[in-house]
Amino acid sequence: MTALTWIFDGLLTAAMVYLAWSLLSERDLFKAVVLFIAFGLLMALAWVRLRAPDIALAEAAISAGLSGVLLLDAVGAIRSPNPVPEDTSSDSG
Amino acid sequence: MNQPTWYALTGVILFSMGIHAFVIRTHLVRRILAFNIMGSGVFLLLVAIAHRIPGAAPDPVPHALVLTGIVVSVSFTAFGLVLLKKIYAKTGKTALIDPTESTSDQTN
């Protein structure tokens, strides 16, 4: 049992470090943000392993969910070829 | 070496990677990502060393601090991204230091 949990902890932390590394060196911002969301979910798992379920809940909802949406939104915004400040109503729908 | 120490060391690695990328990278989205990784490392370390107390349950005070920290870091991220969008809308740049010296089509 302990061997299994050690293997799990080892794999989890290795995956976290690998994900963090690849998201920080990823060229495509979109991919980097997706990797960041995955990283947030692994963090939530790590909190459960550290017996901090409160933090796991907050991490899953906030870090993986809300930060992910905000980052994707910003990356989408700065991908537009030309900044078009103010004006133009694209209120579609 | 026990399980919390293992996670504490992971936190240290994440923090170092985050601070490295935070300084090396110039793109502001990458800096925000790096800041979040740094924060995650610090939180991991903080919660892991809360396990050092004798007895079964971990110390709740660092847990509460980390919970507060996560919410503060998301508000930092959100505000940073607002600033980034503003900088982009005004100048067309996404970095404060611009190695390529790009031309900007809209400068105020």
Next chain:
Amino acid sequence: MTSNKSPTTEPASTRRPKSSSGAAGVREFAAEIGFARVAFNLLVVLLLGLLFWTVLDLPPQSAGLHAKVKAHMHVSGVASPITAVLLNFRGYDTLLEIVVLLLASIGCLILRDAPQSHPALAPGRPGKWVLDGMIHVLIPVMLLTAGYLLWAGDHAPGGAFQAGAVLAAAGFLLVLGNRMRFWRTPEWLLRLSLSFGMIVFVLVASVVTILTKNLLQYPENYAGILILLIEISVAGSIGCVLITLFAGHPPVTRTPAADQLWHSNDEPKE
């Protein structure tokens, strides 16, 4: 999904002015600061080693504050130690955190441009159906979950932050689905909802400070109900602040071409 994204993103990233990615300009820049960079890498490795050593050198046992928290649980008014620490023993942390959130949303509102809605998925897009379905199915469940988390915070994992985050996620969905017209919100309502949590918290803090002569020390019998009151208002405000940070500053309006690039996975039907 992501795989057929990458080819279409190439033109966008080359047109994008800077990007610290591979461009030759970056390499020149790196050569220029080469020495500083090597020195910095060494510094980070040194820092890593130092922190490793510090962590391994920590005394294996520490008294911590666990015993103190446990000894005072009966006066905290709640059964979950973390909620007790957050809203009672270290209530000022949470109070200041609400202030930080409020400041972030104020900063966002200061920087906003002319009223502009968040770009929404056009009705013809396939993704629109998914979004609409999610809104119909998920919003009630999310509200229920937020309520449950708020209630559970008393004795189990959960509480105002988690509930606020779930509320904000519901709000994000509504904004993306164009169901919540953020810019149509009357100014007074927006300001009230952002600051409501802090107002209630400060009011409670002032009243109990006057009554008990100690900052944020709740009278034992009323602690539970006061914490619940604070938690409900704080959860609502956290949700509103996060929605404001998302919707209050919509991305620069994308040109239709860029919009198609971004949503290149959906075949535009219109």
